[in-house]
Amino acid sequence: MSKVLIIGAGGVSGVVTHKCAQLPEVFSEIVLASRTEAKCKAIAAQLDRPIETAQVDADNVPELVALINRFKPDLVINVALPYQDLTIMDACLETGVHYLDTANYEPEDTAKFEYKWQWAYQEKFKQAGLMALLGSGFDPGATNVFTTYIAKHYFDEIHTLDIIDVNGGDHGYPFATNFNPEINIREVTAECRHWENGEFVATPAMSLKQSFTCPDGVGTYNIYRMYHEELESLTKHFPTLKKAQFWMSFGDSYLKHLEVLGNVGMTGIEPVEFQGQQIVPIQFLKALLPDPASLGPRTKGKTCIGCVVKGLKDGKEKTVYVYNVCDHQACYQEVKSQAISYTTGVPAMIGAKMMLEGKWMQPGVWNMEQMDPDPFMEDLNRYGLPWKVIEEPDFDLLP
Numbered sequence: 001m002s003k004v005l006i007i008g009a010g011g012v013s014g015v016v017t018h019k020c021a022q023l024p025e026v027f028s029e030i031v032l033a034s035r036t037e038a039k040c041k042a043i044a045a046q047l048d049r050p051i052e053t054a055q056v057d058a059d060n061v062p063e064l065v066a067l068i069n070r071f072k073p074d075l076v077i078n079v080a081l082p083y084q085d086l087t088i089m090d091a092c093l094e095t096g097v098h099y100l101d102t103a104n105y106e107p108e109d110t111a112k113f114e115y116k117w118q119w120a121y122q123e124k125f126k127q128a129g130l131m132a133l134l135g136s137g138f139d140p141g142a143t144n145v146f147t148t149y150i151a152k153h154y155f156d157e158i159h160t161l162d163i164i165d166v167n168g169g170d171h172g173y174p175f176a177t178n179f180n181p182e183i184n185i186r187e188v189t190a191e192c193r194h195w196e197n198g199e200f201v202a203t204p205a206m207s208l209k210q211s212f213t214c215p216d217g218v219g220t221y222n223i224y225r226m227y228h229e230e231l232e233s234l235t236k237h238f239p240t241l242k243k244a245q246f247w248m249s250f251g252d253s254y255l256k257h258l259e260v261l262g263n264v265g266m267t268g269i270e271p272v273e274f275q276g277q278q279i280v281p282i283q284f285l286k287a288l289l290p291d292p293a294s295l296g297p298r299t300k301g302k303t304c305i306g307c308v309v310k311g312l313k314d315g316k317e318k319t320v321y322v323y324n325v326c327d328h329q330a331c332y333q334e335v336k337s338q339a340i341s342y343t344t345g346v347p348a349m350i351g352a353k354m355m356l357e358g359k360w361m362q363p364g365v366w367n368m369e370q371m372d373p374d375p376f377m378e379d380l381n382r383y384g385l386p387w388k389v390i391e392e393p394d395f396d397l398l399p
């Protein structure tokens with residue numbers, strides 16, 4: 001029986017709130033707060049049990065502290081934007097409340113996400129007897145747990161990791177992003193980095209692609225190598241990894257639009273002066289694009305996200321693939337959201353459940369792969385994201 005405070009009221013928040021509301025035996029009370037309270041109320045109106053809502057500016061620590069002291073939650077689930085991670089962690093420390101998020105901190109004026117800022121809170125959380133669980137979405141999140149699960153049950157030592165994120169969904173728009181457009185475009189246009197022989201190697205964004213055929217008839221897609229935040233923590237926590245890469249599928253239309261928008265400066269994060277006002281191009285672009293939370297009813301198709309690990313077992317080389325397939329329309333029927341928000345929101349709820357049930361609770365700042373994967377994997381099956389294992393899959397990835 002615990003009280004949670006969920007901060008942020010976008011696409012992911014809608015799913016987390018629905019999923020927590022479905023489990024009153026764990027999440028006995030729910031408060032949903034965000035910058036725009038009307039969005040919290042709209043989510044609350046979809047639920048079949050009452051929750052409280054509130055307004056908060058999560059960039060402002062005193063406001064957050066006042067909100068937390070008013071509602072006295074056991075845990076804060078941060079599904080606002082990565083820019084708010086540190087202010088919410090500060091407020092949790094000041095009020096003595098546990099913390100969970102789905103994306104690592106990124107300063108608003110530099111498109112570079114790294115764990116160093118949040119890892120720097122390790123001692124403070126430990127000394128306060130509080131836990132902060134970082135990156136409890138799908139990727140990062142379930143992909144970290146998949147990797148740990150494979151390493152624990154199938155290998156003596158793991159050597160290569162390929163995380164493959166395919167979205168075979170179609171929303172019918174020529175260009176739209178499936179989660180916050182600003183965060184999505186900053187991530188996709190960033191220089192690619194992958195782990196090779198003890199260091200990160202940089203290559204131009206989207207410069208390496210291959211074709212990947214998903215299992216279970218999801219289809220064949222072009223996947224592009226890019227940097228993704230879980231590579232940083234996974235290569236730190238699995239030092240036997242010689243190579244680790246992240247791949248994501250993109251359609252030709254998405255890439256063409258992104259190229260043109262980039263060429264004309266619409267994806268820039270530096271403010272420009274327009275008719276006497278300072279505007280940030282990517283923020284203006286966000287205002288023009290469809291709200292990701294509105295894509296739910298239109299999106300058809302499936303996602304397929306998983307991890308391919310190679311390594312040694314009893315002296316022999318082997319390959320293991322663990323993946324989940326998620327259907328956009330089925331998600332919409334259950335929680336009024338498309339599968340990208342669903343695949344993020346369900347692991348956020350499960351991470352919170354692991355903490356509140358004491359299965360993962362320990363003071364300090366932790367990444368998902370540092371926890372026992374087994375109870376989390378059981379709950380993925382139970383709460384909407386079933387997974388499968390293929391030993392020796394018949395596809396060949398680029399070496």
Ligand code: NDP
Pocket residue numbers: 007008009010011012013033034035036039056057058059079080081082084102103135136137138139140141178179180181183292293340343344
């Ligand atoms: P949205 O843009 O849909 O929602 C963000 C919400 O945060 C909005 O309701 C917004 O308020 C609110 N917010 C923003 N700034 C503040 C602030 N200063 N104070 C209070 N509330 C604020 O994003 P998504 O739901 O798509 O994504 C949420 C998070 O999930 C992001 O951090 C994203 O990176 C992460 N994510 C993680 C994934 C994973 O697999 N690990 C995958 C996808 C997303 P308003 O409505 O007023 O704008």
